[in-house]
Amino acid sequence: MNKRYVEIVNLVKAYPNPVGDPIRVVDGFNLNIAEGEVIGVIGHSGCGKSTVLTMTAGLNEITNGNIVVDGKEIDGPGPDRAVVFQAPCLLPWMTAAQNVMLGVKRVYPHATKRQRKDIVAYYLSLVGLADAMDKRPREMSGGMQQRVGIARAIALKPKMLLLDEPFGRLDSLTRMDLQDVILDILDREKLTTMVITHDVDEAIYMSDRICMMTNGPRARVGQVLDIPFERPRDRKAVLAHDLYYDLRGCLIDFLEKFEKKKHTDQAEEIAAPRSAKEPPISTRGDVSARDATLTNPLTLAVVSPMA
Amino acid sequence: MAEDMTAVTESQTMQMIAAAEVWTPLDGDSGIQLAQAIATPGLNAALPAVGETLLGGEGLAGQAWAREIPLLVDRIATEDFANADALLESGITAAAALPMYDHGRVSAVLLLYLRGGVRAAIELWAGRSGQHELGMVCSYYGDLERFGNISPYVNFPMGSGLPGKVWQTGRPQVMEGLAQSSEFLRSTGAENEGLTTGFGLPLIRGLELRGVLLTLDSQVTSAAQVYEVWEPTMAGQAAAMCRRQAASSKESSRFARASEALKLQPGEGLVGQAWASRRPELTNELAIAESGRASVVEADGLSFGLAIPVLIADEVRAVAMLAW
Amino acid sequence: MLTKLKHLLLKIIDLTALGFLEPIVRLCYGEEPGTQVKKIGQFMMVPVLVFLLFIMVWSAFAPRHKTKSGEVPTPAVTFDSYRSIMTFHGREGDKERAYLATGDAREKWLAEAEARLEELKPLRAEAEAAVEEAEAAHQGALTATYDPALAEYNEARQAAMEESKQRIAKLKVRAEGIAADDSAAKGELLAVYRAHTAQTANAKSDYQKLKQQADAILKAKFPQLAAARARLTRIAEEEQYLKQLVKMLSGGNREARVADGQTKLDALRAQYAGAEGAALFPLAKSINSAESRLARTAESAYAKPWTLPMQIIRSVYCVFVGFFMGSVIAIPIGVLCGLSRTFMAAMTPFIALFKPVSPIVWLPIFLIVIGGFFPDPDKHWFFTTLWNAPLIGWLKINPAFLASAATVAMCSLWATMVNTALGVASVDKDHINVARVLRLGFWPRLFKIVLPSALPLVFAGLRISLGVGWMVLIAAELLASSEGLGKFVWDQFNNGASDSFAKMVVVVFVVGIIGLLLDRIMIVFQRAVSFEGSVATV
Known part of the structure; x- marks a missing residue:
């Protein structure tokens, strides 16, 4: 399994500042996502989670760094990275089926009309909307609209699925339903996924790993937490697991820590001025310790000589 | 360097590090030989004697040398130690074997014997395959159960947390006041378990980080009484070692203060010796080894010392010193 | 079954934006009678009462003001003159049919x-x-x-x-x-x-x-x-009409005239057959002219004067011609303006400069310009084709008509253009993102996303344009002397007959009602394309 299916390397997003230096919203974000893995991203509001996601989707311009998906560097948006936004943004003048058909037409240009209709019906039934195919968005509840949004995204047969707080606007019951819908789909289609969420429990339930982002500006990855529960996830089993409370506590601690850290972030930065004297780094192949599934020698940061 | 024992003080029995050994490779690369050893009194019977060899990758230290990776076991077993039972009876539960790299080869293996039932922790972190993060390889938590529960699942990218900081700077790091520290990302856990001081040691080969060894002390138990990080600077035309960071328990505060502005030449003190030999140096007579600071050493009752050099691109960039 | 009917009715009411009818339907089904009655009171009774009050005030104050053209007409007088207009229209229709009646x-x-x-x-x-x-x-x-x-x-x-x-x-x-x-x-x-x-x-x-x-x-x-005179006038008018009708049915009838002409022609032909030499030429000439006269008569139509209903139709036709002309120009330009900032910047001076210009200024200009195309309109192929066209021939489209339509177009296209530009420019960013993720090309994006999204605003603009156009048209017709409501008003004003003033007041209501209907039709269209399901109706 390709552990570097998606590589986000030193991602930087800077916005021009009329009164000074450009403001770096995201500074040096590094993350590798394995094929078929679900990565949850949590962090405080405004820390730049959505910025990272939209840059991965190609909808936001990358200031520095690169994002490589399946060996190819990304170049703008495309159906290989399907996005589900917080607001479903269905086209309101089209029915649910037509909305999904828009993507299907794009991705299956050589299929016949009959085949495309079947594909649309298949995906809509996957999200449980088999009998609402001809409804318009204004006739559907928020949860139903979001389901259509999800169907539209996966119908693109994307390499990567990006979910930007997909259930933020929904009530908890609908949220739980849709979490299961997505997990079901992911188990079936084995899509590499990035999910941004505010809900710690949702992150634990849905993710294989959770990336905790530090606060903005100059946000990057703070910690990454492994979620050792097996798939397919059983909500009751997960909630009852011994480790659940500790995992949750770890996430909440991180968030609380950055609640206080919000304004002192600049001062706490580890100053490591770059120097040209020491040569850059290399990586090596796999080296595993005895009873762990990892290791891999890591590249050191460029270290400054002492003055 | 001395093989005899010296008087044992009360505090020393609450150290997590019970004994330490330095093994060096034999000529011909057939195995390793014990070059130096220190131990709290009463353990000598269970430990190997200086000059003994481990051939063909035998034992924990032999494996570390043969596989060229750091290893940590949280339960001593016969496959790693011939006298596993004797060690366990003496109260030693865990062990860490840390290879030192010089010019692409293992130049020494530092073996640490760790006491059981202590309120302190030792963790070994290394890079995860395919990921750009440090993940936990193995750990020993003594009595700190809850802290141990979650830590195996946490991974750190460069710069984040204590392991990340060690990775980013490539230097040993000492962190005090863990429970309030904004950099120690597991501070709540630290607060709950009463952890106070953390020490991180990078294990570097050339330009690769092979691992990070982390020790976490509480008020009750610590890995060492004193931690120091020395780095070379240009003082005039000659290089000298300057102390960059330090942490010490209350009992050893005099030692800490005295060493603040100290500059060490190559060969001077335990740190200078490690700098010159490019290998870990041990002593159980710290006052003699640290002639320049002998008075404060004795005043604070420190007798054991361990100096570990950190080489990046085959140059000594720092020396970490532990004393208890 | 009944509930289905109710839902159908409510849906129709919703579609046609006749919201005030809703409480009636609900009341019929016994739904919340109290609220429905209150709503009926609010939305139907009150306006009706206020309107009646208005009529009463009008009746009271009108006779007090005496002008050169007589008193200000009261509602009753206005209604009477409306009836006389319709009677006139009916009678002219009868006369036309009489002219064409056969057998x-x-x-x-x-x-x-x-x-x-x-x-x-x-x-x-x-x-x-x-x-x-x-x-x-x-x-x-x-x-x-x-x-x-x-x-x-x-x-x-x-x-x-x-x-x-x-x-x-x-x-x-x-x-x-x-x-x-x-x-x-x-x-x-x-x-x-x-x-x-x-x-x-x-x-x-x-x-x-x-x-x-x-x-x-x-x-x-x-x-x-006054009453006696009025009755006498009515009888005299009817008498006159009947006399004319009789004429149309007898000697003036087309069939009769054709027969008459035929007889004359036959006589001439007989004469021709029996003639010789020098007499032949004048006879031939007579026969020829008789034949062509006969042909013309056979095809002739009754010279019907323009009555108010005919003028109404011509006005409505003119406003739609102008409206479509304007929309055909405004919508594409609006789309381009919305798509490209440069284009919008280029168009802004024109829009700013020409928007405020009054129709009264445009009309003479268009009369001159259009007149230049058709130096001899009666003989020009364009108009002769139109006059002979099946359904619209009777409208007698002439340069004045075209000039009025052009004026309507010129004044009403701005609302559509600006609204279209706005609609195209303000497509929801999320919808654009959908297009970006799907990597739609320029044309699919335009037709599948940008235009449908802009449609509600476009129709809002069209609705405003039609309203403006209707107002502009009446003024244009008046000035251009193009047959229609505007010309009717002007004729009445110049006429100075006893009921002219009343007839002008009738036109006020006619224009208003037609404007209302046009607006309502546009509301239905606007409703149809809006996807939020509601439309501001004012």
Whole structure:
């Protein structure tokens, strides 16, 4: 399994500042996502989670760094990275089926009309909307609209699925339903996924790993937490697991820590001025310790000589 | 360097590090030989004697040398130690074997014997395959159960947390006041378990980080009484070692203060010796080894010392010193 | 079943934006009677009552204002003149059909008309008698009221003049007795003279008032006479109409004329057959002209004058022509403006400059420009084709019509253009993101996302444009003398007949009602394309 299916390397997003230096919203974000893995991203509001996601989707311009998906560097948006936004943004003048058909037409240009209709019906039934195919968005509840949004995204047969707080606007019951819908789909289609969420429990339930982002500006990855529960996830089993409370506590601690850290972030930065004297780094192949599934020698940061 | 024992003080029995050994490779690369050893009194019977060899990758230290990776076991077993039972009876539960790299080869293996039932922790972190993060390889938590529960699942990218900081700077790091520290990302856990001081040691080969060894002390138990990080600077035309960071328990505060502005030449003190030999140096007579600071050493009752050099691109960039 | 009907009705009401009908339907189904009644009261009863109040105020105040064209017409008078307009229209229609009637139907109709004429004769006599009677009564009343008033006036005038003469005489006498150096007396004389002038003026105004009163009595309406005269007029009008109808059904009828012409032609042909030599040429000429005359007659149509309903149709037709012309220009330009900032910047000076220009300025310009295309409109192939076209031939489209339509287009296209530009430019960013993720090309994005998203605003613009266009049209027709509601108003104004004013007021309501209907139609369209399901209806 390709552990570097998606590589986000030193991602930087800077916005021009009329009164000074450009403001770096995201500074040096590094993350590798394995094929078929679900990565949850949590962090405080405004820390730049959505910025990272939209840059991965190609909808936001990358200031520095690169994002490589399946060996190819990304170049703008495309159906290989399907996005589900917080607001479903269905086209309101089209029915649910037509909305999904828009993507299907794009991705299956050589299929016949009959085949495309079947594909649309298949995906809509996957999200449980088999009998609402001809409804318009204004006739559907928020949860139903979001389901259509999800169907539209996966119908693109994307390499990567990006979910930007997909259930933020929904009530908890609908949220739980849709979490299961997505997990079901992911188990079936084995899509590499990035999910941004505010809900710690949702992150634990849905993710294989959770990336905790530090606060903005100059946000990057703070910690990454492994979620050792097996798939397919059983909500009751997960909630009852011994480790659940500790995992949750770890996430909440991180968030609380950055609640206080919000304004002192600049001062706490580890100053490591770059120097040209020491040569850059290399990586090596796999080296595993005895009873762990990892290791891999890591590249050191460029270290400054002492003055 | 001395093989005899010296008087044992009360505090020393609450150290997590019970004994330490330095093994060096034999000529011909057939195995390793014990070059130096220190131990709290009463353990000598269970430990190997200086000059003994481990051939063909035998034992924990032999494996570390043969596989060229750091290893940590949280339960001593016969496959790693011939006298596993004797060690366990003496109260030693865990062990860490840390290879030192010089010019692409293992130049020494530092073996640490760790006491059981202590309120302190030792963790070994290394890079995860395919990921750009440090993940936990193995750990020993003594009595700190809850802290141990979650830590195996946490991974750190460069710069984040204590392991990340060690990775980013490539230097040993000492962190005090863990429970309030904004950099120690597991501070709540630290607060709950009463952890106070953390020490991180990078294990570097050339330009690769092979691992990070982390020790976490509480008020009750610590890995060492004193931690120091020395780095070379240009003082005039000659290089000298300057102390960059330090942490010490209350009992050893005099030692800490005295060493603040100290500059060490190559060969001077335990740190200078490690700098010159490019290998870990041990002593159980710290006052003699640290002639320049002998008075404060004795005043604070420190007798054991361990100096570990950190080489990046085959140059000594720092020396970490532990004393208890 | 019934519930389905209810839902259907409610859906229709929703679609056509006739929201005030909703409580009625709900009440019929017994839903929340209290609320429904209240709603009916609010949205139907109150407006109706206010409108009735308006009618009453109008009726009360109208007769008080007297103008050159008579009194301001009351609602009743307005309604009467509306009826007379419609009667006129009906009669002209009848005459046209009579002209074209053939065969048995014609005979039958002719008989009926003549019979009715007979019926009218005694009625007319009666009416005339009634008028005479009323006139006599009027005279009698006048003698009672007018004569004394007049007499009073004359007396007063005489008296005033006498007094004036006497005063002057006295003054002259006084003047003679004044010496050259008696300045005091001279001054007194002047003062007294001034007083005299003032008195004369006062007296004059007094007896003028009396004259006005007398005149008012004379002019005052004598209801009996007015009613009798009105009845007589109606009968006379009908008589006249029937006479014309009879003419159309007999000698003036097309069939008859054709037959007549045919007979003449046959006679000529017979003559021709029997003639020879020099007589042949003039005969041939006659036959030829007879033939062409006959052909023309066979094809001829009744020269129907323009009645109000016909003018209404022509106006509506004109406004739609102008509206479509304007939309065809405005929408594409609007789309381009919305898509490209540069284009918008390029267009802004034109929009800003030409938007405020009044239709009254555009019309003469268009008349000149369009006139330039058609130096001889009656002979131009464009108009002759149109006049011979099947359904629209009778509209007689002429350059004035085109100029009015062009003016409508010019003034109404701005709303559509600006709204279209706005709609295209303000497509929801999320929808654009959908297009980006799917990597849609330029054209699919335009037609699948940008245009459908902009459609509600485009239709909002169209609705405003149509409203503006309708207002502009009436003014344009009036100035261009293009047959239509505008020209009708102008004709009535210049006519100065007794019911002209009333007819103009009728046109006010006609224009308003048609404008309302046009707006309503556009609302339905707007509703149809809006996807939020609601549309501001004002």
